[in-house]
Amino acid sequence: MLSKSNQKHLNSLKVKKYRYKNSAFVVEGEKIVQELLQSNWTIRQILAVEDWLMAHESLLKPRTERMIAISEKELRQISNLHTPNKVFAEVEMPTPSLKRLSFRQHCLMLDHLQDPGNLGTIIRIADWFGIEAIVCSKDCVDVYNTKVVQSAMGSLFHLPIVYEDLTEILAQYPQQTAYGAFLQGDSIKTIDWNNKGWLIIGNESKGIRPYLHDHITQRITIPRLGQAESLNAAVAAGVICGFAC
């Protein structure tokens, strides 16, 4: 059963301030929760309809002590989805530290990315191409925003994603190339990708902000053959990773 206080608590996690106050966020739906169960992230509670709980009991037991059977109606009262899907989990935010990056593969750097769907899609792209880590500027959309979590799918659990001062991070790796995506630059088709480094993607409408320009050692561009004004930021990240990785 869903208590009133738990319902209130879970709904508060829709708001960034309360997510950080509680160091917790939510994950919903069968598929992502399956991936959550395979991760080593700390699960604070699982709320699910009874048949789902029964079917997953053995998987759940080692992962959390708090399993709560709820009705479809109760699920709708906490769900963020149009079509709630059986299971809802409260997860503890990890505290990823970057440690020392190996640069065996490129890392992604995101400057002021604002659209949750774009960030989620970029996390999937990064996971597909084996990107080592994602470093976001502190004003990027929150990775624990429900829309980001749901569009990232299980990839959220597969690589470190941190919020840092981008110029400080770049300064820590002076040997690494900082490849910045611009409308003008050297073609991604012809440059040398052997020096693994930072693939830097800017804001959806304004691109990479000027304060970073001096730190970029290689301006890159996706050659335009037609008339479109721009590519979606997540698509650009995908194309660049395709060539770079």
Next chain:
Amino acid sequence: MLSKSNQKHLNSLKVKKYRYKNSAFVVEGEKIVQELLQSNWTIRQILAVEDWLMAHESLLKPRTERMIAISEKELRQISNLHTPNKVFAEVEMPTPSLKRLSFRQHCLMLDHLQDPGNLGTIIRIADWFGIEAIVCSKDCVDVYNTKVVQSAMGSLFHLPIVYEDLTEILAQYPQQTAYGAFLQGDSIKTIDWNNKGWLIIGNESKGIRPYLHDHITQRITIPRLGQAESLNAAVAAGVICGFAC
């Protein structure tokens, strides 16, 4: 002023059946309407707040006789956007025929694509890379769906997009390579893209349906280096176009 009958008519265009009955769809917001004005598509009416109409009078006059000044409140009554943006246009559907394709550049073929945001993003991608045409299977999401139109931005006006029987179309161009995107195939990094042809992208969850498999002359794949199960269909289209075009 917005008449009740016009309001009812414009709201009916949210539904596919009525769009096709009227051969019309809607385009909203300053930026896309600017691109519409530069196109040769037939505009049936423009409804806008007074200051926008005044500022664009000279551009509008040669394009439509029906310009209607409406209030912000009236705009909200017809708008499909969270934040209505000054102007709303009713546009006549074009009747693009494929004629004979030149294959100076690749063409895109979409099999059962269902997400409106994906189709809109793919139209922008196609426009960016100079794709000659997009051929959709008849059960793809409707290109005149409001979400498709808004996410395609002005690119909707830049290349032909048609709904056809895909096997019939493939049969008309027996010389052209049909490159189909699969989870297993030859790497897009190593295959020969010189023979321009069809870049075929499948459904978001099921990929390219079996009835097309025999028609595909080159199976291609985006090499996976990490753990993600799949890439978003629009991102996959972007990466493939990046290599192919």
